[in-house]
Amino acid sequence: MFPGFEDALAQVLSPPTLLLCLIGVVGGMAVGATPGLSATVGLALLLPVTFTLDPTSGLVLMGAFYSGAIFGGSFTAILVNAPGTPSSIATTFDGYPMTKQGRSETAITAVTTASVFGGLIGVAGLLLLGPLVADVVLAFGPQEYFWLGIFGLTMIASLATESLIKGFAAGFVGLLISAIGIAPVGGDVRFTFGFTEMQGGVPLIVALIGFFTVPAMIDLMADPADRSAAMHKERAQREPGMLARTVRRVLSRPINLFRSAVIGAFVGMLPGAGGNVANLIAYNEAKRASKTPERFGKGELDGVVAPETANNAVVGGGLIPLLTLGIPGAPADAVIFGVLMLHGLRPGADLFTEQGPLTFTFILALAIAALLLAPVGLVAGRGLQRTVVRTPTHLLVPAIALLAIIGAYAVRNNPVDVVLMLGLGVLGYGLRHLGLPPPAIVLGVVLGPIIESGLGQGLLAASGDDRPWLSFFTRPISAGIIVVVLLALLWPLLSRWRARRRQAGSAAPNTTASTGEGGES
DSSP states (O other), rough: TTTTHHHHHHHHTSSHHHHHHHHHHHHHHHHTTSTTOOOHHHHHHHHHTTTTSSSHHHHHHHHHHHHHHHHHHHHHHSSSSHHHHSGEEOOOHHHHHHTTTTTTTHHHHHHHHHHHHHHHHEEEEEHTHHHHHHHHTOOHHHHHHHHHHHHHTTTHHHHSSSSSSHHHHHHHHHHHTOEEEEEEOOOOSSSSSGGGGGGOOHHHHHHHIIIHHHHHHHHHHHHHHHHHHHHHHHHHHHOOTTTHHHHHHHHOOHHHHHHHHHHHHHHHHTTHHHHHHHHHHHHHHHHOOOSSSGTTSSOHHHHHHHHHHHHHHHHHHHHHHHHHSOOOOSHHHHHHHHHHHTTTTSSSSSHTTHHHHHHHHHHHHHHHHHHHHHHHHHHHHHHHHHHHHHSSSSHHHHHHHEEEEEEHHHHHTOOHHHHHHHHHHHHHHHHTTTOHHHHHHHHHHHHHHHHHHHHHHHHHHHSSSSSSGGHHHHSSHHHHHHHHHHHHHHHHHHHHHHHHHHHHHHHHHHHHHHHHHHHHH
16 A cells, blocks of 8 residues: 555664754754744755755754744744744644743643654654545635635634624734735736835734733733742642643643644645644634633633644645656755755655655654654753743843844844834733734734735636626635535634523523522521
């Protein structure tokens, strides 16, 4: 069934290959934990190194580095509210509140366990289902991507805990920010105010650092006593056996793990979506399925497990269309595609038959890298966590500010991005106090290009029809996504109706009891 699998298994377990996996994971984690240096940037910097290696070693190193970078973004997301990569956006929603509650070590342990699980499921999907599901990816056109973006916007109902109107207002702000620059369809220049540096738009990393990290720094400076209290809680809660208890808690929720991993693997297959979207969808579905959704956003363990499981499953899922069809599922996959082409390897069925040992060595190395996340992540992650906890606030804030400035500047080597980051940070801090949630704003920034490109390209593709807009409703997959969107919109109303019924049911016996007591007296 898998020609060359035995040779690949022997090669991947050899000491040189295992050492390459370890080096890749450690290097990737270091890059992923640095805001601004995303997995794509790290892989691009690593590309020249692969020229000196044979094809198998080069792919193994790139794959391990990719896995480590996606995982490394969760560290800063949890500890300082700064997603190291866009794939860790949703991890901040509950990860940073856990840090403020003195539970950052628990969060680090939970995301490590979830990342290992998600990585293994993604590799299993790549190994077993790759050629079967690749055809589904080809059926996705711009109309389907448009509705996928609209489905993403329904998450605002979950992110807006105080007011749905304010939540959608925040999402609209994010959509406006995503419209800055040159339009993806048509090439119109919008909202640049005459600055040529703004024609490239607002990079997602800059928006993430601005809306998440800058407000966190302002909070730390405004109320250092709050962090001191969290540090005391962290020390008080550190007990023997906490690592094992956290792992058991994560594994005791298999439905959340499997659901999030499947979401990550599937979204990873869709070109242009990747971990940016997968982690948000997984978080939203975990909250929607939870019996206690009110805990999300306040330090809920499932709120960090779901997005990290999904974004690590994206690694394997994104390689399915790459290896079978030559279509990169994410920007990072495009770099790996370049390595394949440089070594004369053409994706497709022949890659699995004629180059079986190389291909399966690469796939199995991803599984080894996922397993290495556990020991390396627990040592490096907990070490970083204890360093941050012990660092005084007057030293921590300047360190975070330095990382934020370097991260914003490194995206395009443009000082304007640093100014944008600071401006968006102040804007986010002010909007948060007005009740507009920053996560909903960032959601609009992430989904805006997907929605706009899907709408423009879909209308152009159907321009020969009498009614081009009908193509968004008549395609089978689009119709299926529309049904899901409608269900997602109705779900909050159904949940509130059920909650009111439960409250009415629990209030009725109390009323009867007090009436009976009054009659006896």
